[in-house]
Amino acid sequence: MYLTQEQLQTYEDNGFVLLPECFSQEEIHKMKVELPVIFSQDTPKRVLEEEGKTVRSVHGVHNTNEIFQSLSRHPQLVKPAMEILGSKVYIYQFKINAKAAFSGDIWEWHQDYIFWRKEDGVPKPQLINALVLLDDMNEFNGPLFIIPGSHKEGMIDVVAQEKRNQSQAKTKDPEWLSSFTAKLKYSLNRDMVADLVLKYGMTSIKASAGSVLLFHSNIVHASPSNISPFDRVVVIVTYNSIENICLPVPNPRPEFLVSRDYQPVDPLLESIL
Ligand code: SIN
Numbered sequence: 059m060y061l062t063q064e065q066l067q068t069y070e071d072n073g074f075v076l077l078p079e080c081f082s083q084e085e086i087h088k089m090k091v092e093l094p095v096i097f098s099q100d101t102p103k104r105v106l107e108e109e110g111k112t113v114r115s116v117h118g119v120h121n122t123n124e125i126f127q128s129l130s131r132h133p134q135l136v137k138p139a140m141e142i143l144g145s146k147v148y149i150y151q152f153k154i155n156a157k158a159a160f161s162g163d164i165w166e167w168h169q170d171y172i173f174w175r176k177e178d179g180v181p182k183p184q185l186i187n188a189l190v191l192l193d194d195m196n197e198f199n200g201p202l203f204i205i206p207g208s209h210k211e212g213m214i215d216v217v218a219q220e221k222r223n224q225s226q227a228k229t230k231d232p233e234w235l236s237s238f239t240a241k242l243k244y245s246l247n248r249d250m251v252a253d254l255v256l257k258y259g260m261t262s263i264k265a266s267a268g269s270v271l272l273f274h275s276n277i278v279h280a281s282p283s284n285i286s287p288f289d290r291v292v293v294i295v296t297y298n299s300i301e302n303i304c305l306p307v308p309n310p311r312p313e314f315l316v317s318r319d320y321q322p323v324d325p326l327l328e329s330i331l
């Protein structure tokens with residue numbers, strides 16, 4: 059047993075659990091010093107904010123950067139993921155969300171699983187996000203908003219916002235970009251969010267750098283923009299059960315967004331970072 063009974067129960071009831079201070083300040087520093095080079099690389103893996111200057115996200119870094127590869131296989135993430143999903147896991151997605159000081163834009167209200175089901179053919183919501191805070195997350199710098207318990211609604215089958223995105227997108231933008239911009243392809247409308255908040259309430263995550271948030275693929279979540287002078291960098295590693303691999307889809311998204319390497323992850327040593 060890796061998580062306590064209480065932590066497992068919290069995850070089951072609320073759809074998320076916060077694990078404070080899993081990584082030391084030294085380990086966090088080792089990761090943060092890698093960021094300027096990663097953010098400076100002009101590749102399709104990097105998504106910019108709407109204004110075209112500030113880095114919003116970078117994908118698939120665990121395949122190219124040794125430190126982030128170690129993080130993706132770290133026992134602090136992999137063991138709870140295996141415990142909650144009840145099986146071995148593989149790395150499905152890896153992204154760094156920068157949410158830069160003064161510039162980081164919103165993430166609309168959404169569930170993650172609908173993207174993975176509709177775009178990638180994932181059969182069941184047997185995936186988990188491990189969000190690692192590389193900065194403190196507070197009330198000012200665009201914290202994650204969560205509707206606790208909303209994972210119990212299952213996948214809410216919202217209509218894809220193709221039209222809106224098509225009219226606003228630049229013609230050279232790839233189709234998959236609408237899963238990562240401020241205007242999401244499968245966002246919940248205001249009435250849906252209001253009803254869910256009435257039913258379950260809402261909360262925001264406040265925690266120090268080095269903490270880890272585990273959250274369910276059907277939890278409804280969002281985040282506001284960051285107009286504070288504080289960066290809010292997070293890494294999100296998504297683990298999928300090896301019993302839940304993707305079915306064939308007509309237009310598979312690039313490998314750096316959705317891995318089709320179903321090799322189970324063997325957790326490394328605690329001291330790997
Ligand atoms: C996400 O929904 O995957 C990211 C939200 C955030 O970084 O605030």
Ligand code: MN
Binds near residue numbers: 168169170279
């Ligand atoms: Mn999300």
